[in-house]
Amino acid sequence: MSGMFDETLRELRRLRGGVKVGVPISSDEKGYIDKECPNPECLYSFKVMAADWKGLFRPEAVFCPRCRHEAPSSSWFTTEQIGHVQNAGVRHVESRLGAALRSDARSFNARQPCGGLIRMSMSCPGLTPTPFLLPAAAREALEQEIQCEACHAHFAVLGCAFFCPCCGHNSVDRTFDDALHRIVTNLDALDVVRTAMNALGRRDEAENACNSLVESSLADCVGAFQVVCDGLYARLPGVAQPPRNVFQRLSDGAELWRKELGVSYADFLSPDEFGRLSIYFQRRHLLAHTAGLVDAEYLRKSGDMTYRHGQRIVVSPEDVRDATHIVGKLVTGLRARMPASKSDSST
Ligand SMILES: [Zn+2]
Ligand SMILES: [Zn+2]
Numbered sequence: 001m002s003g004m005f006d007e008t009l010r011e012l013r014r015l016r017g018g019v020k021v022g023v024p025i026s027s028d029e030k031g032y033i034d035k036e037c038p039n040p041e042c043l044y045s046f047k048v049m050a051a052d053w054k055g056l057f058r059p060e061a062v063f064c065p066r067c068r069h070e071a072p073s074s075s076w077f078t079t080e081q082i083g084h085v086q087n088a089g090v091r092h093v094e095s096r097l098g099a100a101l102r103s104d105a106r107s108f109n110a111r112q113p114c115g116g117l118i119r120m121s122m123s124c125p126g127l128t129p130t131p132f133l134l135p136a137a138a139r140e141a142l143e144q145e146i147q148c149e150a151c152h153a154h155f156a157v158l159g160c161a162f163f164c165p166c167c168g169h170n171s172v173d174r175t176f177d178d179a180l181h182r183i184v185t186n187l188d189a190l191d192v193v194r195t196a197m198n199a200l201g202r203r204d205e206a207e208n209a210c211n212s213l214v215e216s217s218l219a220d221c222v223g224a225f226q227v228v229c230d231g232l233y234a235r236l237p238g239v240a241q242p243p244r245n246v247f248q249r250l251s252d253g254a255e256l257w258r259k260e261l262g263v264s265y266a267d268f269l270s271p272d273e274f275g276r277l278s279i280y281f282q283r284r285h286l287l288a289h290t291a292g293l294v295d296a297e298y299l300r301k302s303g304d305m306t307y308r309h310g311q312r313i314v315v316s317p318e319d320v321r322d323a324t325h326i327v328g329k330l331v332t333g334l335r336a337r338m339p340a341s342k343s344d345s346s347t
Contacts, residue, residue: 034078039067044064045078045158046065048155052166057073057165059073066162138189142186144182153166161175172232197209226247261334263334268333280319283304
């Protein structure tokens with residue numbers, strides 16, 4: 001028996017099996033496409049060279065340059081790209097159903113619920129260039145293009161990257177030194193950013209952009225310290241995996257080093273430097289967890305007398321330069337106390 005909606009039902013069955021919708025994602029003028037970390041706590045945006053994404057990246061594992069979250073290559077679309085793909089998906093389903101319905105010679109509301117049937121496997125790279133917050137001159141000053149020394153993939157980031165998105169490689173020592181250098185370079189570029197945005201008549205935005213760059217530089221500094229400590233610590237013979245992000249908590253991290261190396265942060269820093277670093281780390285914690293609003297825990301842990309409960313902290317470029325300097329001293333000290341690794345000692 002043939003029914004009136006045969007064609008439509010056939011089409012619906014095909015759609016339920018999964019629809020592949022091709023949405024063209026174009027690369028930027030340098031050949032990069034945008035990606036976004038799917039880890040909800042991270043959502044870091046970065047760029048990868050389109051040619052490498054096709055030729056070098058593996059479908060089963062891509063890594064976040066920032067948090068090293070690992071996920072299949074299909075999980076790295078930016079929020080904006082997903083919006084585009086979803087729109088295209090809806091249009092695609094509507095058009096296929098529409099055609100089927102027409103061939104059933106029946107007028108019908110083609111906007112009937114087809115949403116639940118859309119399970120797209122997004123096979124194709126598709127991107128509309130993300131409208132960029134920063135003007136070209138500012139972006140030029142802040143964007144860092146990197147080629148992985150291990151797998152040779154090209155990627156680009158604003159701020160600091162710690163891991164290769166293609167192979168997950170981290171060069172413990174080089175990455176840290178690069179990161180500190182990058183933070184200082186970015187702080188030096190603040191005037192370029194401000195000038196470029198002011199020239200476009202975007203004064204308020206310019207101040208916001210500069211503030212958020214300074215704050216993300218502080219996060220870069222703490223992140224770089226975390227990653228280098230993780231890497232150094234992992235080189236110690238026979239140590240267990242340290243708790244996640246332990247080195248972002250100065251006293252907890254210090255306790256691990258005391259146990260393993262018999263060192264104290266006071267061996268490398270003056271009491272004043274250690275006090276300032278505690279405040280910077282606590283401020284970074286506030287930015288990440290309370291949007292920068294001072295809470296009781298901050299007041300207790302940082303000993304910072306300049307703020308009251310509920311105030312929004314301010315991070316200055318000078319603070320970040322100071323933090324970078326102190327963190328550099330600390331890591332130099334830790335490195336000097338590391339036992340010689342097997343590859344270092346020739347026997
Ligand atoms: Zn991430
Ligand atoms: Zn790599």
